[in-house]
Amino acid sequence: MKYPxxxxxxxxxxxxxxxxxxxxxxxxxxxxxLRKFLQTIGEPSMRVVLWDxxxxxxxxxxxxxxxxxxxxxxxxxxxxxxxxxxxxxxSAGRIEIEGGLVAFMETVYRAMSQKTxxxxxxxxxxxxxxxxxxxxxxxxxxxxxxxxxxxxxxxxLWLDQEMLYTCAYFPDPAASLEDAQIAKMDLVCRKLRLNAxxxxxxxxxxxxxxxxxxxRHYGVKVRAFNxxxxxxxYAHKRAKAEGLEGQVEYVEDDYRNISGQYDAFVSxxxxxxxxxxxxxxxxxxxxxxxxxxxxxxxxxxxQSRAEPMSPWLLQRIFPGSYPPTLRExxxxxxxxxxxxxxxxxLRLHYxxxxxxxxxxFEVHKERITAMFDECFVRAxxxxxxxxxxxxxxxxxxxxxxxxxxxxxxxxxxxRSHLFVPPDA
Amino acid sequence: MKYPxxxxxxxxxxxxxxxxxxxxxxxxxxxxxLRKFLQTIGEPSMRVVLWDxxxxxxxxxxxxxxxxxxxxxxxxxxxxxxxxxxxxxxSAGRIEIEGGLVAFMETVYRAMSQKTxxxxxxxxxxxxxxxxxxxxxxxxxxxxxxxxxxxxxxxxLWLDQEMLYTCAYFPDPAASLEDAQIAKMDLVCRKLRLNAxxxxxxxxxxxxxxxxxxxRHYGVKVRAFNxxxxxxxYAHKRAKAEGLEGQVEYVEDDYRNISGQYDAFVSxxxxxxxxxxxxxxxxxxxxxxxxxxxxxxxxxxxQSRAEPMSPWLLQRIFPGSYPPTLRExxxxxxxxxxxxxxxxxLRLHYxxxxxxxxxxFEVHKERITAMFDECFVRAxxxxxxxxxxxxxxxxxxxxxxxxxxxxxxxxxxxRSHLFVPPDA
Numbered sequence: 001m002k003y004p005x006x007x008x009x010x011x012x013x014x015x016x017x018x019x020x021x022x023x024x025x026x027x028x029x030x031x032x033x034l035r036k037f038l039q040t041i042g043e044p045s046m047r048v049v050l051w052d053x054x055x056x057x058x059x060x061x062x063x064x065x066x067x068x069x070x071x072x073x074x075x076x077x078x079x080x081x082x083x084x085x086x087x088x089x090x091s092a093g094r095i096e097i098e099g100g101l102v103a104f105m106e107t108v109y110r111a112m113s114q115k116t117x118x119x120x121x122x123x124x125x126x127x128x129x130x131x132x133x134x135x136x137x138x139x140x141x142x143x144x145x146x147x148x149x150x151x152x153x154x155x156x157l158w159l160d161q162e163m164l165y166t167c168a169y170f171p172d173p174a175a176s177l178e179d180a181q182i183a184k185m186d187l188v189c190r191k192l193r194l195n196a197x198x199x200x201x202x203x204x205x206x207x208x209x210x211x212x213x214x215x216r217h218y219g220v221k222v223r224a225f226n227x228x229x230x231x232x233x234y235a236h237k238r239a240k241a242e243g244l245e246g247q248v249e250y251v252e253d254d255y256r257n258i259s260g261q262y263d264a265f266v267s268x269x270x271x272x273x274x275x276x277x278x279x280x281x282x283x284x285x286x287x288x289x290x291x292x293x294x295x296x297x298x299x300x301x302x303q304s305r306a307e308p309m310s311p312w313l314l315q316r317i318f319p320g321s322y323p324p325t326l327r328e329x330x331x332x333x334x335x336x337x338x339x340x341x342x343x344x345x346l347r348l349h350y351x352x353x354x355x356x357x358x359x360x361f362e363v364h365k366e367r368i369t370a371m372f373d374e375c376f377v378r379a380x381x382x383x384x385x386x387x388x389x390x391x392x393x394x395x396x397x398x399x400x401x402x403x404x405x406x407x408x409x410x411x412x413x414x415r416s417h418l419f420v421p422p423d424a
Numbered sequence: 425m426k427y428p429x430x431x432x433x434x435x436x437x438x439x440x441x442x443x444x445x446x447x448x449x450x451x452x453x454x455x456x457x458l459r460k461f462l463q464t465i466g467e468p469s470m471r472v473v474l475w476d477x478x479x480x481x482x483x484x485x486x487x488x489x490x491x492x493x494x495x496x497x498x499x500x501x502x503x504x505x506x507x508x509x510x511x512x513x514x515s516a517g518r519i520e521i522e523g524g525l526v527a528f529m530e531t532v533y534r535a536m537s538q539k540t541x542x543x544x545x546x547x548x549x550x551x552x553x554x555x556x557x558x559x560x561x562x563x564x565x566x567x568x569x570x571x572x573x574x575x576x577x578x579x580x581l582w583l584d585q586e587m588l589y590t591c592a593y594f595p596d597p598a599a600s601l602e603d604a605q606i607a608k609m610d611l612v613c614r615k616l617r618l619n620a621x622x623x624x625x626x627x628x629x630x631x632x633x634x635x636x637x638x639x640r641h642y643g644v645k646v647r648a649f650n651x652x653x654x655x656x657x658y659a660h661k662r663a664k665a666e667g668l669e670g671q672v673e674y675v676e677d678d679y680r681n682i683s684g685q686y687d688a689f690v691s692x693x694x695x696x697x698x699x700x701x702x703x704x705x706x707x708x709x710x711x712x713x714x715x716x717x718x719x720x721x722x723x724x725x726x727q728s729r730a731e732p733m734s735p736w737l738l739q740r741i742f743p744g745s746y747p748p749t750l751r752e753x754x755x756x757x758x759x760x761x762x763x764x765x766x767x768x769x770l771r772l773h774y775x776x777x778x779x780x781x782x783x784x785f786e787v788h789k790e791r792i793t794a795m796f797d798e799c800f801v802r803a804x805x806x807x808x809x810x811x812x813x814x815x816x817x818x819x820x821x822x823x824x825x826x827x828x829x830x831x832x833x834x835x836x837x838x839r840s841h842l843f844v845p846p847d848a
Binding site for chain 2: 169170171173304305306325326327330331333334335337338339340341342343344345347348392393394397399405406407408409411413414415416418419
């Protein structure tokens with residue numbers, strides 16, 4: 001297959017390392033621009049080194065993180081759209097980070113959130129401004145293709161062996177990623193109280209691991225939808241190899257085309273891609289797909305208060321995505337009178353999941369550079385590190401929401417079933 | 425003490441039983457009015473008997489519930505404001521119910537919700553229209569006095585011995601009310617991860633049981649606020665008798681006057697009385713009262729979709745009350761960036777709690793009649809039965825929400841601590 005390069009993921013600058021064309025000596029205006037830039041991002045406590053070695057350190061700073069800005073043009077760009085250009089220029093190697101990228105991003109995000117607390121404007125407007133394809137049927141397909149169809153063998157290098165690309169559940173923080181992903185799937189099955197012979201529909205199934213797990217361990221039949229062609233092909237092949245063809249059907253189609261009625265509706269890591277303008281529509285799909293006594297589960301990245309996503313992440317990594325607040329999520333449930341039974345927040349589990357991914361990613365960075373290019377590796381390192389920082393700081397949350405119809409009284413009496421070990 | 429009679433709880437008609445002044449024979453217009461009334465409430469499947477014995481049964485109805493309307497004036501009133509006048513006329517004995525009041529209310533509510541699904545207008549407007557006292561500092565005091573200051577010895581007849589007047593938690597449906605209330609208090613303590621030496625502030629403490637339980641079993645210091653004078657006096661007396669005076673301080677004051685900073689903020693069954701216009705204000709109180717790494721818990725009756733409360737309940741039983749949807753509750757959390765960690769829905773536990781209360785209430789009905797009058801007994805029977813019906817049908821929910829500040833990483837890693845038995 002043909003891998004995308006920096007250009008196909010959207011980074012507009014060719015990769016260029018070193019100090020060539022740096023713009024010579026630093027002048028007064030450069031120092032002034034740097035001060036302005038640091039003010040814009042809330043004056044984080046860090047060291048900044050400019051292209052000729054000029055250093056700027058915040059008063060009394062004991063921080064060990066810092067950034068090197070390799071040329072004047074980069075400094076100018078940082079002022080016009082700091083988050084977008086920081087991402088692009090870091091990817092292109094015109095910015096280098098000292099003291100660890102996660103620690104650096106935490107320092108910057110912390111400063112930014114103190115500066116801009118509840119003043120960053122309308123997140124929905126920022127979302128619309130920054131996403132090239134709105135989430136229509138064709139827009140969604142383009143958005144999903146951009147991220148998920150860049151090569152199964154790339155994702156195989158750093159995901160667990162079941163290929164789960166969503167937050168894992170670590171019963172113990174020291175659990176392995178493999179065990180934590182299995183524990184996550186089992187937690188989802190227990191929350192849905194699956195029983196042999198039941199039917200499940202899954203909206204956004206990734207590489208199909210959850211559907212196979214449900215079929216194998218809980219004896220249910222699953223129809224799993226996804227608009228990523230590469231993921232569906234992989235999922236189908238694995239189900240066939242594992243003798244689960246009769247129980248699991250993978251459908252390359254949009255969640256809006258789900259038909260039929262099921263005992264359970266499950267969606268793990270899709271809502272982030274649905275977009276706030278479509279929650280009501282998704283709720284309508286759930287309303288028509290869930291049997292009278294069915295249970296539903298939605299697992300999604302979220303926020304504690306509505307803030308716009310980084311334009312860099314929206315444009316380069318996850319076009320069309322938006323992490324909802326719980327209030328925004330209720331647009332899925334309240335118009336149809338769904339009763340929310342359980343919300344669990346697994347924020348720190350996602351930070352840990354991402355740490356595992358980043359560690360494996362770094363182990364394979366030469367191979368990934370050969371598959372794509374160095375700019376791609378740097379962009380993805382930044383995305384994974386920034387996500388760890390955001391989950392650690394609480395800028396991102398991870399909600400698992402269990403719900404059912406209005407008057408369904410066949411609901412779990414307590415949560416004790418969540419703590420029964422599988423096969424017990 | 426002087427007990428209120430039907431008049432002081434607001435029922436405007438003197439109690440009048442029997443068929444005197446019933447209006448004589450039923451005419452065509454009476455039958456037409458009855459049909460109109462039944463259409464208004466969604467044509468529930470039930471028998472209706474008018475004052476002269478005329479009977480109306482819905483076609484093919486196999487329902488065992490029915491109502492007897494004792495005079496023409498009652499029938500006319502039912503048409504002008506069905507819920508308000510049903511309550512008042514049932515209380516006054518001009519309406520009798522056959523087949524069980526809970527089953528009857530379930531039949532009526534089911535029919536009404538099918539008729540009016542998402543068409544009952546603005547719940548906030550109905551709330552404002554129907555409540556005599558808005559929840560200002562003095563309005564709240566009047567509202568709370570109306571319900572909670574009608575006699576501790578009355579409540580002692582039918583609550584558990586710790587005097588908890590909120591949803592219990594039945595680890596097993598067969599648990600006793602006493603055990604289930606203790607289990608609820610312990611669940612709340614475990615959700616808050618209380619440790620000896622910590623400080624807790626409680627907003628709306630009822631007769632003070634939770635504060636005493638926390639102090640005794642978890643070794644914390646509690647300041648507990650309530651604007652019901654009778655409840656505070658009782659709570660204080662019990663804490664003194666139990667040697668907990670040094671650990672628990674009961675304050676007769678509004679939640680808006682809470683001062684200081686605490687390791688935990690807890691409120692069980694108060695939010696229903698706060699009113700949707702004051703959630704943000706309450707959130708602000710939490711924001712200033714919670715230490716950097718504190719946990720909060722709000723336990724409240726809620727709804728799956730915003731519907732106005734019954735005007736009868738609002739005017740006669742719970743002035744100023746409103747059960748929020750989760751979306752509405754988020755007004756408490758999102759403006760301050762609180763992170764919601766856990767939501768549990770205990771709806772069916774409240775139905776069971778109410779069944780226990782109603783059963784004990786009926787055991788003591790002669791005594792309660794002597795304390796108040798028969799109209800009072802009938803009004804409270806209707807309130808308790810209607811609440812059971814609403815929790816059974818899912819018109820009411822019970823949310824326990826645990827939250828903390830934005831970036832607090834000292835949060836429970838999993839929920840396994842919720843299933844450790846107390847003192848283990």
